[in-house]
Amino acid sequence: MRNNYRIISNREVSEGVFEMKVDAPLLVDAVLPGQFVNVYLPREDLLLPRPISICDSDMENEVLTLVYAVVGEGTLELSRLIGYGEEPTVDGVFLEIFGPHGNGFFYDNSYGPRDEVLLIGGGLGVAPLLFAARVLADGHFVADMPKKISAYLGFPAEPWYLREFEAFGVHVHAISDTIPLASSGGRVGTVVDLLNTEFDTRGLSSEAGTCALTCGPQPMMKTVASWCEELSIPLRASLEARMGCGYGACVGCSIEVKADENADGTGAGLLRRKVCVDGPVFPAEKIVW
Amino acid sequence: MKNFDLSVNIAGVTWKNPVTTASGTFSGQYTTGFYDPSLLGAVTTKGVAPLPWEGNPTPRIAETYGGMLNSVGLENKGVDDYITGELRALKDLGATVICNVCGHSVDEYLEVVSKLDGTDVDMLELNISCPNISCGGIGFGTDANLAAELVREVRKLTRKPLIVKLTPNVTDISAIARSVEEAGADAISLINTLLGMRIDLRTGQPVLANGTGGLSGPAVKPVAVRMVYQVSRAVSLPVIGMGGIMTGADALEFLLAGARAVAVGTAALINPVAPIDILSELTELLHDEQTLELLRRNYEH
Missing domain, CATH: 2.10.240 (Dihydroorotate dehydrogenase B (pyrk subunit); domain 3)
Known part of the structure; x- marks a missing residue:
């Protein structure tokens, strides 16, 4: 499915990280958490589509949210597009999107029922976990809703999207590499530091019916994977x-x-x-x- | 639009129109989810070797100005899997199938060809031009004698129409073309990718894990058009032209340069239905009497 969608807004949520919302009536009920879309750039020399993970899909308002980091010329170009919701004079820039692609976090039904789902994200990897939180919270794609959803989120600097997670009833634990946050007891560090503390304080294990999803930098996910393996917590990782x-x-x-x-x-x-x-x-x- | 016969004859095989896919950019498993492969003159499948190949380390893809570099290195599941899987599925869908054949040595090419000879594959395309493997591939395509020797050996094994795909990474492409013509090739396709590199400004290292890769996309089109023009005048074999075709007008340019048919490659990675779009644009362009006259005049040469 390849179509043009009107950009509503395109704002920087943290340094170099942008959130783009598009009017996507044809896409919102076709996408799954963990899938991505190919985004085409309005410059012909930038030939290839950019694979961008889906951060949220609001079926009620037909709004698709994409979060991306400016890492090169293509994403820099993307960050310059203006939505009609921001500039009344802008009639609405269209963005060409092809997708969804990929399997998503819930590629089979073996993921429920669970007592608790852990969403473990680092940096830009936080984005697709928000959509996962939405469907876990409203019972989509899972046989039974988990009793509890906990997010462990790590950021290089200022955190973003904590309220969005909380809006889905998620217990949010955030930490920053550089900025002391109240939710991490005023310390700085990584997601793995957060998880270790959590393990010490409440003794997470698979017997409690816990499972986990992760998305983030490869070294972080590798550490998360060995942590989950040790505790026999089934983990799915988005690469x-x-x-x-x-x-x-x-x-x-x-x-x-x-x-x-x-x-x-x-x-x-x-x-x-x-x-x-x-x-x-x-x-x-x-x-x- | 009135009915219009676009069929072409390539080495005894009738294609219903002059458009195929460039090898490595069409997947019998995935592309067929987007269009019916029997709509094209033919589909050319990705290179197959006697046994599965792992390909090169990643990253294998880098974008460049108006083009892209790839160093996939012909990852494939081997000819046996191809015959029972992709080939079977495409033939069942009614497609005319060209199998791109690769190998590290003459024996490897021969092993693949002998297995394909007993199948209903329509044509073979000898890949003597992949720049991304350490031995074989381009090693055959840059040496007129080695290329001819390989074609002669393959010719002994099969009567399937044999296309030889040439590399642009040579000094004199006409000499290689003539050499494979004399050795018994039935058609020539060109160009494969141009050897290139991109350096990451932050690390100072090549972006591709393999260092170098093959450049494709609109950036290479003028080189491809020039080489199709040269080769189509150097040999009497039909030429399948490719290299950066993004539109029907691009395809027409290759036909006017002397190609009998064209292949769409990189455009299909950007948009899976590009070969179909390009075919319909080309069809529209060919409805123009003046354009047809230009083509007729060129064919007479």
Whole structure:
């Protein structure tokens, strides 16, 4: 599905991190948390679409939210587009979007029922977890709603979106690498520091019916994965990759994942998978960190 | 629009129109979710080797001004999987299928060709031009004698129409084209990607993990048009032109340069239905009597 959608707003929520809202009546009920869309830039020399993760989909108001970081020329161009909600004189810039692509966090139904879901995000990886929080909170895609949703969010500087998570009833724990936050007891550090404290204070374990989703920088997710493994908490991780096409044709984003073992314990080799169509979400135990 | 016969004959195979896909940009599994592959003159599938290849480390893709670099390195699942999987599915959909064949050595090419010979694949495209593998590929395409030797060996094994895909990374492409013509090729396709590099200004290192990659997209089109023009005059074989075709007008430019058919590559990575869009734009352009006259005049040469 490739269409033009009117940009409502495009604002910087934190240094270098932008939130774009678009009127997307055709997309809002077609997207799943953890999926991404290909966004085309209005400059012909910037040939390739940018894969941008879906941060939220508000079906009632038909608004799709995308969050992206300015990391290069393409995303810089994207950050310059103005929405009609910001400038009354702007009639509405259209953005060409193709998608959704990818499997999303809830690619099968084995994710419920659960007592508690942990959303563990770092930096830009916080964005897709918000959409996951929305569907967990309203019971979409999960057989039974979790009794509790907790978010552990790490930011390089000022945090963003904490209220948005809280609006879905999420218990939010945030920490910043550089700024002491009240919610982390005034200390600075990483998500893993937060998780360690949490583990010490309330003894999380899989027996409590806990499962987790994560998205963030690769080293952070790797640490989260070993933390979850130690506690036998099932974890799904959303990977980032440099993509060409985003729909499975170019084989640019291919990675190795661990194969399932046969019943006799053989066959547990490595398989090649495409982040764009086989992921971007994978069970953490299959990822070769 | 009135009915209009766009069919072309490439090495004895009738394509219903002169548009195919460039290898490595069409997936029998994924692209067919966007359009019916039998609508194109043919579809060219990604390079297959005797056994699965892992390809190169990532990142494999880098955008450049008006183009892109790739260093996928011909990751593929091997010919056996291809025959029972992608080929079967595409033939069942009624597509005319060209299989791009790759290898590290003559023996590897021959192994793939001998397996494909017994299938209903319509045409073979020998990839002697991939810049992203350490041995084979471009090694054959930059040496007229090696290229001819490979084509001769393949020719002995199969009567399937044989397209040879040339690399632009040579001094004299006409010499290579003539050499593979004499060795028994039935058609020539060009260009494969131009060897390129992009440096990350923050790290000072190449963006691609492999260092170099193949440049494609509109940035390479003038080079491709020039080489199609040269080769179509150097040999009497039909030429399939490709390199940065984004529109019907681009496709027409290749036909006017001497190509009998065209392939759409990078455009399809940007938009999976690009080959279909380009076909309909080209069809419209070919309804113009003056354009047709130009094409006729060119074919007479």
